[in-house]
Amino acid sequence: xxxxxxxxxxxxxxxxxxxxxxxxxxxxxxxxxxxxxxxxxxxxxxxxxxxxxxxxxxxxxxxxxxxxxxxxxxxxxxxxxxxxxxxxxxxxxxxxxxxxxxxxxxxxxxxxxxxxxxxxxxxxxxxxxxxxxxxxxxxxxxxxxxxxxxxxxxxxxxxxxxxxxxxxxxxxxxxxxxxxxxxxxxxxxxxxxxxxxxxxxxxxxxxxxxxxxxxxxxxxxxxxxxxxxxxxxxxxxxxxxxxxxxxxxxxxxxxxxxxxxxxxxxxxxxxxxxxxxxxxxxxxxxxxxxxxxxxxxxxxxxxxxxxxxxxxxxxxxxxxxxxxxxxxxxxxxxxxxxxxxxxxxxxxxxxxxxxxxxxxxxxxxxxxxxxxxxxxxxxxxxxxxxxxxxxxxxxxxxxxxxxxxxxxxxxxxxxxxxxxxxxxxxxxxx
Numbered sequence: 001x002x003x004x005x006x007x008x009x010x011x012x013x014x015x016x017x018x019x020x021x022x023x024x025x026x027x028x029x030x031x032x033x034x035x036x037x038x039x040x041x042x043x044x045x046x047x048x049x050x051x052x053x054x055x056x057x058x059x060x061x062x063x064x065x066x067x068x069x070x071x072x073x074x075x076x077x078x079x080x081x082x083x084x085x086x087x088x089x090x091x092x093x094x095x096x097x098x099x100x101x102x103x104x105x106x107x108x109x110x111x112x113x114x115x116x117x118x119x120x121x122x123x124x125x126x127x128x129x130x131x132x133x134x135x136x137x138x139x140x141x142x143x144x145x146x147x148x149x150x151x152x153x154x155x156x157x158x159x160x161x162x163x164x165x166x167x168x169x170x171x172x173x174x175x176x177x178x179x180x181x182x183x184x185x186x187x188x189x190x191x192x193x194x195x196x197x198x199x200x201x202x203x204x205x206x207x208x209x210x211x212x213x214x215x216x217x218x219x220x221x222x223x224x225x226x227x228x229x230x231x232x233x234x235x236x237x238x239x240x241x242x243x244x245x246x247x248x249x250x251x252x253x254x255x256x257x258x259x260x261x262x263x264x265x266x267x268x269x270x271x272x273x274x275x276x277x278x279x280x281x282x283x284x285x286x287x288x289x290x291x292x293x294x295x296x297x298x299x300x301x302x303x304x305x306x307x308x309x310x311x312x313x314x315x316x317x318x319x320x321x322x323x324x325x326x327x328x329x330x331x332x333x334x335x336x337x338x339x340x341x342x343x344x345x346x347x348x349x350x351x352x353x354x355x356x357x358x359x360x361x362x363x364x365x366x367x368x369x370x371x372x373x374x375x376x377x378x379x380x381x382x383x384x385x386x387x388x389x390x391x392x393x394x395x396x397x398x399x400x401x402x403x404x405x406x407x408x409x410x411x412x413x414x415x416x417x418x419x420x421x422x423x424x425x426x427x428x429x430x
Contacts, residue, residue: 002281003033003403004379009332011325011377015406018286018325022375026414027288028305028398030386035404036282037067037382038074044240044274045075047252051263051270054120056100058238058275059085061383066402066411067279068092077120079238079273083110090117100235100271102149102197104129104170111136115144121233121271123197125149125172127181134190147195147235147271148224150178152216154200154209171199175216179223186228193229195271196221199237203276205248207258210236214262221266234263235271242280244319244380246337252277276383283382285310285398286325287361289374290353299348301367303376306352307359308392310378310385314358322350322362325375331368342366350376354393386412394420 003014011018013031021031044055056079057071063085068078069092077098078089089099096117101110104125111133114122124130124146137144151172173181185191196217200209213236221231236259241249263270287305294300312318323334335342345366352359361378370376389397396415401408 002036003039004036004284004377006333009326009329011323013284013403013408016403016408018284018377019375021401021403021408022286022288022325024408025399025401025410027286027375028309029286030283030381030398030400031286032064032067032279032283032382032400032402032411034070034402037070037278040278040282041071041074041076041274043252044272044277047256048260048270048272051260053270053272054098054100056098056271056273057278058273059088060387061275062279062283062385062387063088064386064400064411065092068094071278079275083107083113086110086114086117086119096120100147100273102199102273106133108132108136111144112140115140115142119145121145121147121195121235123147123149123235125170127173127184130181130185130191134185134188138190143190143192145192145194147197147233148173148178148182148193149197149199150175150216150220152198152200152213154212172197175220178220179227182224182229183227193224194231195233195235195268196224196231197235197237197271199235199273200239202239203241203244203249203280204239205241205250207250207254210255211258214259218262218266221268232267232269233271234266234268235273238272238274238277240274240277242276242380242383244280245321245339280380280383283380283385285378285381285385287352287376287378289370289372289376291372292370299346301348301350301370301376302353303350304353305361305376305378305398306354306393306395307356307361308354308390308395309352309398310361310381311388311390312384313361314356315388320361320381321379322365322367322376323379324368324370325377327368328370338365340366344368354395391415391420396420 056077058079080086081103096119099119100121101114102123149172287303289303291302321338350362399414400412402411
């Protein structure tokens with residue numbers, strides 16, 4: 001469910017016409033629905049309520065402070081992967097005991113700060129990291145709370161670049177060696193091995209991988225407890241899929257149905273790290289058409305949102321639904337299937353101004369006729385959109401807007417050319 005809908009041929013975000021936002025704040029522009037963000041967080045909270053979980057919104061998904069503050073106000077903790085993300089979570093009002101620190105390359109400085117902030121858990125991904133963390137904890141005279149991240153070596157589940165639990169990826173301890181690593185630190189007074197972490201990748205559109213994952217988790221937790229580690233936490237990560245094409249995603253309850261029985265059997269505290277499930281369908285990216293062009297038998301729609309604004313299509317071959325904000329007569333209602341032929345639609349490539357052949361948001365997409373000045377909406381852009389944006393081609397990054405009912409407000413201003421050079425000008429010399 002999201003709060004973007006066409007009414008009388010015009011796209012609305014909650015109660016605000018999207019064209020009004022374009023005229024007020026300019027394009028390209030990220031637009032978020034507060035109601036959708038809260039709705040999807042609430043769906044996870046309700047589905048997993050029997051386990052009283054610690055739900056940690058994944059900051060890497062979309063780290064805007066206003067979104068983090070909204071998550072915190074509605075009971076969420078945070079999953080962070082860097083000092084910068086930790087800083088954001090704290091700035092949004094979170095406390096360390098509701099923060100889980102993940103990532104394969106935590107530096108000594110990051111470990112030190114996270115320990116000083118008393119984070120709830122470190123997801124440790126290698127033997128080298130485990131010993132490095134022990135050293136830092138020892139120097140501070142504290143015990144580091146640890147969940148060992150295991151790579152369960154499950155069959156491929158999603159795009160190769162976002163599948164994190166197949167053999168040969170950088171994430172986690174191999175399932176064949178994790179017990180050997182854990183045995184070496186039994187009795188280490190600098191470490192508290194209290195959890196097992198398993199993140200399967202993203203986006204996942206089936207509950208079956210979680211069913212397979214928790215089965216392996218039960219076996220490992222039993223073995224870790226026999227070694228003497230007081231395992232009391234099971235962190236099943238995130239990765240729940242969303243609607244990118246049609247209505248292909250499962251509800252949160254489908255994942256809860258396979259995870260909760262294992263949590264109850266193990267008597268563990270459940271931690272989840274959702275991000276895309278909460279933010280993905282809560283945001284759109286809009287861009288204004290600059291030119292249309294024919295070349296080599298193809299039609300191009302050139303608009304001002306580019307790969308530096310949304311890199312997912314060229315990076316992951318990702319599909320995002322695209323439709324005009326105010327489509328021409330006869331196209332007022334978008335199709336249920338955005339990949340199916342529609343009467344009067346034209347096959348186009350939707351591209352941006354960046355000087356790369358890979359600068360596209362869609363290829364061979366069937367869209368209504370469009371002209372310069374029209375506005376296009378790219379849906380399901382709330383996750384890994386602005387968070388992965390860049391200044392390539394020295395393009396200032398887009399503004400971000402939050403809509404709350406019939407109100408809207410800027411939550412990140414549009415960058416300026418002065419911003420682009422602000423960190424360099426003092427070093428120009430005479």
